[in-house]
Amino acid sequence: MVKAIEFWNYLCKELDYRFFAGVACEGLSSLYKKMNANIMHYIPAANERIALGLVSGAQVAGFKAGLLLDMRFAYDLTSMLEFNVSHRIPFLVVGYSEKEAHLVYDFPEASILDNNYQDALKQVTSKSESELVPGLVVIGKGVLS
Amino acid sequence: MKRFSAIREFSKILSESDVAIFSGKEMCKEAYQYDRPGYFYMDDSFGMSVSFALGIALCTDKRVFVFVGEGDLLRELAVLGQVAVSKCKNMFVVVLDNGGYQQAGNFPNIFDGFLSKKGVFYNMGCLVHDFTTNLKNKHLVEVKAAVERIRGPMVILVEVEKGFKKGLINIKSKSTTRTKKLIKFVNNNDIKSSLYTPPVWLASPSQEIKSINIGEITGGND
Numbered sequence: 001m002v003k004a005i006e007f008w009n010y011l012c013k014e015l016d017y018r019f020f021a022g023v024a025c026e027g028l029s030s031l032y033k034k035m036n037a038n039i040m041h042y043i044p045a046a047n048e049r050i051a052l053g054l055v056s057g058a059q060v061a062g063f064k065a066g067l068l069l070d071m072r073f074a075y076d077l078t079s080m081l082e083f084n085v086s087h088r089i090p091f092l093v094v095g096y097s098e099k100e101a102h103l104v105y106d107f108p109e110a111s112i113l114d115n116n117y118q119d120a121l122k123q124v125t126s127k128s129e130s131e132l133v134p135g136l137v138v139i140g141k142g143v144l145s
Numbered sequence: 146m147k148r149f150s151a152i153r154e155f156s157k158i159l160s161e162s163d164v165a166i167f168s169g170k171e172m173c174k175e176a177y178q179y180d181r182p183g184y185f186y187m188d189d190s191f192g193m194s195v196s197f198a199l200g201i202a203l204c205t206d207k208r209v210f211v212f213v214g215e216g217d218l219l220r221e222l223a224v225l226g227q228v229a230v231s232k233c234k235n236m237f238v239v240v241l242d243n244g245g246y247q248q249a250g251n252f253p254n255i256f257d258g259f260l261s262k263k264g265v266f267y268n269m270g271c272l273v274h275d276f277t278t279n280l281k282n283k284h285l286v287e288v289k290a291a292v293e294r295i296r297g298p299m300v301i302l303v304e305v306e307k308g309f310k311k312g313l314i315n316i317k318s319k320s321t322t323r324t325k326k327l328i329k330f331v332n333n334n335d336i337k338s339s340l341y342t343p344p345v346w347l348a349s350p351s352q353e354i355k356s357i358n359i360g361e362i363t364g365g366n367d
Binding site: 083 | 189190191194195197198199200201202203204221223224226227231321324327328331
């Protein structure tokens with residue numbers, strides 16, 4: 001099990017991701033419960049497309065930003081991700097899915113299992129930041145506590 | 146007033162330190178004729194221009210203006226609620242309403258059918274300014290004075306004529322170059338915000354105003 005509080009500490013303090021947006025979903029509720037306003041800023045968005053816009057804007061304004069996403073809505077973002085790809089605006093997607101899930105493009109991605117969350121986050125974010133494309137980490141059912 | 150002219154007037158009115166994001170292919174071309182370091186062009190915005198602008202506005206103190214057509218705004222009307230609740234004082238949405246889907250052959254959209262356009266924005270929680278008459282009558286000094294002092298989150302509505310300027314030069318820079326330009330501008334702390342700050346005497350209530358006890362006036366509760 002990955003402790004949500006440790007996940008945030010690593011992502012915010014070690015990797016310096018400070019701005020997040022998303023629509024709350026049941027699968028990521030552990031992460032939502034353990035959010036810490038001292039180390040991060042979270043904007044609850046009206047929908048996933050707006051969250052994507054907010055995150056992209058924050059990234060341009062100099063903050064490393066992440067999108068919290070129920071992967072069932074990933075398809076909604078397909079056309080909009082074209083903007084991020086063509087303008088080379090990276091960000092991190094922290095997705096929840098009970099089965100294997102991808103974003104449409106061939107972005108750096110990793111699945112978070114019991115004890116690999118630090119490696120997965122580090123690998124995906126470094127590749128996303130160097131290639132200037134979105135990165136995706138997918139958290140499965142029962143992984144977070 | 147033509148949209149091209151409205152954009153030209155706004156270019157004169159906006160401060161050099163403002164960020165302006167333009168949405169839609171033809172609008173971008175029109176704005177590109179007055180290009181500035183703080184201008185960013187989203188030819189294909191996918192309805193994301195306003196939320197993108199809000200993301201920037203939340204992370205900078207510079208004023209952020211996003212210019213959208215009403216058709217583009219209709220794609221993602223919920224974003225106005227997001228703008229309103231953000232209470233972001235440096236966020237301004239300029240709606241250039243030309244009454245139809247211009248690029249697609251001027252087909253109508255539902256925007257004209259709204260009971261009150263301004264009411265929609267206002268009830269979402271945004272402040273609303275309508276500069277249609279001012280710009281049409283070339284009262285530019287008044288518009289400039291108003292724009293210098295506005296505070297968001299605000300929707301600025303301008304009704305423009307149908308049609309767009311033809312024969313304009315295309316935007317030369319690649320999308321990646323545009324992004325770099327925007328990042329450089331937004332993160333340049335030497336460029337100070339032009340956001341109006343009310344004087345202290347206006348911002349805080351006067352010391353002389355005392356609270357009134359209703360009981361004393363009405364003779365008490367007994």
